[in-house]
Amino acid sequence: MASPVPVLEPATWGGALLVTAIVIPVAAALLGVVAGGRRPAWIGLAALPLGLVVTIAIATGVASDGGLVYRLGGWAPPLGVALRADGLSAVMLVLAAGVVTAIGVYAWSDVRIAGGVPEQRAPYAFWILLLGVWAGLNTVFLAGDLFTLYVALEILTFAAVPLVCLEGTPETVQAALRYLLFALVGSVLYLGGVTLLYGAYGTLDVVLLAQRVTATPAGLVAAALMTVGLLAKTALVPLHLWLPPAHAGAPPAGSALLSALVVKGSFFIVVRLWFDVMPSLATVAATQLVSALGAAAVLLGSLVALRQERLKLLIAYSTLAQIGYLFLMFTLAFDVDAAAMQRGGALAGGMLQAMSHAAAKAAMFMAAGAIYAALGHDRIADLAGAGRRVPGAVAAFALGGVALVGLPPGGAYLAKELLLRAAADTGQWWWAVVIQAGGAFTAAYLVLVLARVFRPATATPTDAAQADRMAPRGVAWSQQAAALALAASSLSLGLIDWSPWLPVAPGSRLTASLADTIAASAWPLAAGAGLAVLIGRWTPSRAPTSAAAVLAPLRHAGGALGTGACRIDGSLRRWPVAGLSLLALAIVLGIALSARP
Template identity: 45%
Template sequence: MNEAASVVWVISLPLLGALLATVWRQYAATIGWVSSALTAGCAVWLLWVVQRAGVQELALGGWEIGLGISLYADGLAAVMVLMSSLVVLGCSVYARHYFRAQRQHELFWPLWLLLATALNALFLAGDLFNVYVTLELLGISASALTALGAKRAALRAALRYLVVGLLGSMLYLMAITLLYAAYGTLNAVQIAEALQVDPLGWAALLLMLAGLALKMALFPLHFWLPPAHSNAPAPVSAALSALVVKAAFYLVVRLWFEVFAPLTTPLLANALGALGAMAVLWGSWSALRAERLKLLAAYSSVAQLGYLVMFFPLLAVLEGEARQWLFGAMVLFALSHAFAKSALFLAAGILLQYAGHDRIRELSGTTQALPLTTFVIALAGIALVGLPPSGAFLGKWYLLDAAFKTGQWWWVLVLVAGSLLATAYVFRLLGHAFGHLPAVKRPVVAATQEIPALALALLATFGLGLGAMSLWSWLAHTGTGAGL
């Protein structure tokens, strides 16, 4: 089997798993975690292939690209697939003991594996209409998974989530219509090569940005995120916050820096950055005021996505090597958030199971009852604040450095304010968790729940902090390359 097959397998394995888990539902959990593990293995293989042999572009069906659909794997796509597969694997191991009833397993696994399929297919899509189909698969499976919370609040959040996702997809699809009308192709690289600075390009960019901003919950379109992310079952919350919004962000990056590169002026980048800055301030402030741990984590996601967008105005003015470093720092920040936030949601799930609630004020004694879970929360907190040695620390460091170098000092103010607020909400949480109670019963927590949470938290802090250098070399194989 040739090397390019790795691109196909990272998408096909979870899809195959979803189908098998539907038919042999009594083995759904086993099929689920085995296929997640195999997918993670293939994701490593894919990254290795891209490192060794360069960008992989696969013309599906053997047709010329444009007539047929292409799958496109460069360094960035491979890193995102690996991130997604690792988080999915962690959550899959966790979910085996999180869901107690057989019926919950039967419902969870097929949808969960379809979500994983959609994520990998989206990261590897080379065709803009194919991206639309993956976005719909992602939105529908994510919404259905949210509804598994089954409570009224969860159903309502799932419905709103679904409608918002569909609205975003429709805006995106209108942009595709414009691009196909003008350029007669749906392939991203071919459109990038042909793109003109004209009213059509502007309209398409506006529609795509609006649709994807809605999907990534960019301020002021974030209203749907906190209820959806805080009412879903723990492994689902973890994937929604860590991966699903990240998928929309990934598309924005691809479109902004590659497809629409001639149109994305520094002015536009600053406008986007300003929205990011407001997201950081508003999200962090709301997280500080949140009553419940899962709500805190959800608001913190709004803020963290804001940081990611704040990289754009700086990337718009930097050139050459400095720009490559900053781009890598942005990806590092995204990875760090993915691992830290999924760890935090998994830990919150353990807390909810054993304490019966996640009200922050009433968390005293958690350290005594659930020491490992508290440790996970602390590690995730380090990554969310951006303390060393986390990946987020390096990300913020490069952001700070670039802001000073380019004289755009106002981003520094936002960064400092956001970090202070993050410190406050993390320490408020830990303060309550470390509260001492005279007598605490220590529950027996399944190791398969605490270990994956710990592994993800360690990846966010030590893994990314110490292994950051290899990330930049992986990203060096980022291909279509309009300026990357």
């Protein structure tokens, strides 16, 4: 079982690796800025595998030693700053390096400078920003104090925002400004909480704060402010006004980076706060509130995803739902008897879900980009024939969706088993219902898309479709291979023994029999097909039958439900509503944290 790094442990033999993991992307980004032209792409491609090797070495060191520590300047906290890697850090470092490497391979053919042109703004900026996001993520995963986490979070935000508006159109600039402004509000709340903690306890070191924080007014207000600020950056419902337009405007590689990794940075800090810094400040009311927001995100995001007409927006709203899925672990990890958050199966399940989602969702966004390039559009109703044009991309989308549904041998399947076990152990059956429903909804929009993709291409497409397909672009096999590799990785995470890094029993991996595997696969797909027919934008290809007549009232009700969810989503994504939601959530969470027996 993974254990936290001992208090004020001296620098370890592998501590230098922690610095190297941050230096590599920072140095590559700076070198790319100076080199200019086409060189940032070459520099980025050279740095990515090197960084992946370093993160694997860190994970190996954590597995053997229990943790790695590096004291900057040789000074121990609280005077100095320490970088620390535990099991959670190690797996997220490797995940980030692997996903960024795959995105880099995809972007090599997708975001490139045209022939005969010495330099172009968008490709040049993309590679610098990609390295900047990677540097920010590595710092988030390794930072040992709350102010360094703040700095890393800002690096991550300011590198991610320009990815939204690389095309430079008014719509993408507006989406980027919306993202920036709301993210800055979240940063202000987080920094306000950091200030309160420093004033009350005289240190920001994670290990030292864990020993000193108590349920004082300053600690409770800081916990509420920091948590809500991070939820705004993570785009948890109802604080998600920036996420759909950001994905709609970003290039496929940028969307993959935003969905797979950028939102995981703020999520990881929430995990650090609740499990490492202030586990004893959590209450039943607070954990139930956070998980209730997650459940609302699962329902709202899934319903709105089923009503989308564009593939990219469908994946964006499914990201909204999957973000909610991550927060279900908080109430399951709370020990009522100890009145504190506990590292156990629920935490392991949540982190496994985060890793599975990162790999699968990056694959799905890259696959959507390849489909768009091949067909000239991403309208779901006109995806017929995509399987022939880009079979690798379609396979990646399908495998990524299967992994997110939670089918064996995916990491999401093992994550779901751990979360369901935690729900049973704590007697919270209602969260088990939400967990199972999340898999069924994911299957619904997977079925909805694949049913269109595998239809034969029509001989007489609509005028709009014909116009879109007049000049489709070719799709390199390297792009499809990168997406396939990530999807396959997500689908194989359940086969790994995670006990050296995550708080699970040794040998915890997929061991289901063939019968159990078939049963676990059949019912979510069947339920998802039903939800797709009843709620999705499903146009029958044949004349109405008696069965269609029977289903008509149900489909009408399902369509009304989906339309209502879209209206609620539209209301929540208005600035006044989002601002009031942010304020109300901070107040309610503060009250919930104060509600102690």
